[in-house]
Amino acid sequence: MGSETVNGSNAWLKTSAPSLAEMEAMAEDAYARLPEEFRTLCGNLVIRVEDFATDEVLEEMEIEDEFELLGLFQGIGLAQGYETTTGVLPNMIFLYRRPILDYWAEHEETLGDVVTHVLVHEIGHHFGLSDDDMERIEEEADT
Incomplete structure (x- = not known):
């Protein structure tokens, strides 16, 4: 079995988890x-x-396991009166690489789909969108 590969491909032998920048x-x-x-x-x-x-952040959100938080939205959107004024920090989405990779390893989704899902849900929950709305937005992003 030494030189056999899955589906005839050895691409995974040289693949590593994406870096923070990637x-x-x-x-x-x-x-x-x-x-x-x-x-x-x-x-x-x-x-x-x-x-x-x-x-x-984990303490503030009362989360004990650091792998439970995949992403976080911090800020104020236009729907809540966001304006670009001096002294106002930009809105930020934090994605947490290790929990996302852990989630990806345990589910049947591509890594790109997981990242898109976390982005949409962090933004969507902040603005009070329904799960149906967020699902539609994710589908539109895939096209």
Whole structure:
């Protein structure tokens, strides 16, 4: 069995988990494919990828297992009166690489689909969108 490969491909032998920068690029690409009206809700959005949420965030959200939090939206969207004024930090989405990779390893979805799902849900929950609305937005991003 030594030199045999799954489905005749050995591509996985040289594949590694995406770095923080690679996952950030993946997230920015996924965000760019979301419907424009959805992106407009966010104002000036910055996407950051970190391995895990900070201890402060986990404590504030009363989360004991750092693998439970895949992403977080911080900020105020246009729907809540966001304006680009001096002294106002931009809206931010934090994606947590290690929990996302852990989730991906245990489910039948592509990594790109998981990243898109986390982005849409973090933004959508912040703005009070329904699960049906978020599912539609995800489907539009796939086209």
